[in-house]
Amino acid sequence: MAYTHGRGVVTAAVTALVLAATAPVHAEPRDPWARAWGGNGAGRLGNGTLVAQQTPAGVQGLARADVRELAAGGGNDTDSFAVALLDDGTDLSWGGNGSGQLGGGTTVGRPFPAAVALSGVSDVAAGLNSASAVRGGRVLARGDNAFGRLANGSAEASPRPAAVQSLDKVRDIASGRSHSLARTADGTVKAWGYNSNGQLGDDSTEHGSVPVDVQHLTDVARIYAAGYHSFAVLDDEQVRAWGWNGAGHLGDGSTVSRTTPVPVPGLTDVTAMAGGYHHTLAVLADGSVLAWGENTLGQLGDGTTTNSPTPVTALPPGSGTTRVAVSKVFRTSYAY
Numbered sequence: 001m002a003y004t005h006g007r008g009v010v011t012a013a014v015t016a017l018v019l020a021a022t023a024p025v026h027a028e029p030r031d032p033w034a035r036a037w038g039g040n041g042a043g044r045l046g047n048g049t050l051v052a053q054q055t056p057a058g059v060q061g062l063a064r065a066d067v068r069e070l071a072a073g074g075g076n077d078t079d080s081f082a083v084a085l086l087d088d089g090t091d092l093s094w095g096g097n098g099s100g101q102l103g104g105g106t107t108v109g110r111p112f113p114a115a116v117a118l119s120g121v122s123d124v125a126a127g128l129n130s131a132s133a134v135r136g137g138r139v140l141a142r143g144d145n146a147f148g149r150l151a152n153g154s155a156e157a158s159p160r161p162a163a164v165q166s167l168d169k170v171r172d173i174a175s176g177r178s179h180s181l182a183r184t185a186d187g188t189v190k191a192w193g194y195n196s197n198g199q200l201g202d203d204s205t206e207h208g209s210v211p212v213d214v215q216h217l218t219d220v221a222r223i224y225a226a227g228y229h230s231f232a233v234l235d236d237e238q239v240r241a242w243g244w245n246g247a248g249h250l251g252d253g254s255t256v257s258r259t260t261p262v263p264v265p266g267l268t269d270v271t272a273m274a275g276g277y278h279h280t281l282a283v284l285a286d287g288s289v290l291a292w293g294e295n296t297l298g299q300l301g302d303g304t305t306t307n308s309p310t311p312v313t314a315l316p317p318g319s320g321t322t323r324v325a326v327s328k329v330f331r332t333s334y335a336y
Helices: none
Strands: 010-012 014-016 033-038 054-061 067-073 081-086 091-095 109-116 119-124 131-133 139-142 158-163 170-176 180-185 188-191 208-213 220-225 230-234 237-243 258-263 272-273 280-284 289-293 309-316 325-326 333-335
Touching: 054 109, 067 119, 067 131, 081 119, 081 131, 119 170, 131 170, 139 170, 139 180, 180 220, 180 230, 220 272, 230 272, 272 325, 280 325
Parallel strands: 170 220
Antiparallel strands: 010 014, 014 033, 033 054, 067 081, 081 091, 091 109, 119 131, 131 139, 139 158, 170 180, 180 188, 188 208, 220 230, 230 237, 237 258, 272 280, 280 289, 289 309, 325 333
8 A cells, every 4th residue: 555645646455546737648638637546445546436447537526736645545455545635724535444544433435535524734644544634733643543553542443533642743744554653843753653663763662652752863854654664854855764674675785674763875865755565765856766675576666676775776867757656565666
């Protein structure tokens, strides 16, 4: 599952959601809608049906010009879902809802977007059957609460947004499969949820039902949560990584998991990133795309199937790439 922010591609299971400046060949030239295609279990394409779609089709009522962000989550075909943040601060959701991740107070899914009862939202994120939104500097989370991933003081799932405790002045958020990150106004990062691989960055492997400080991390500009690892891009565009590293996907030249952030050597001028289950992508200021970690299906894009614990070139400088996305379940990569 890809849990990704920004205009572009987001995948949920074998599903893709797209916001594009120009329409793809399968759509009418003046089609105004965000588009989705692929598997449609639980109605996660948002087109009002449960029928798989082999070509891009409009998400019901979701005009791409109104969308600021998209995020997709879920853990299987029946619970995969998506959320969208509109420019006016509206939080929309659709798809599977077995844990209440759509945020409407029920566990009944829907195959079309509908508004969550929140306004003034500035950021959204989606994880494994849970979702979060930032409003007024607070994080409001809903859905599955295993391993404390909602951090709301309860052990129960919540079908309505509830405030993450002991956390304010949040600028933006990111969700991995079962953990979340929040970047605060002072440039530091908080983390909570699943932590068996150190992805919370607090020098432990204890799960966090309340936000903890990611250690040795200041002046953070952007955050990215991957499957079981995490990244931060600093103000100087250097990168720090922590969490699971079995395939070398932290990019530090090793396969040793890290419970606190470590530098990714030689990686500078980073403008965007995306982390998957076993591999990671980064876009540089010159338009090149670097990749590292597992490569069994060629997901690093370097023409081999050899894993790499350090960044290799997937796309050269001048490629025109500005964003990347990665599936956190399937071994796929996207650049746009």
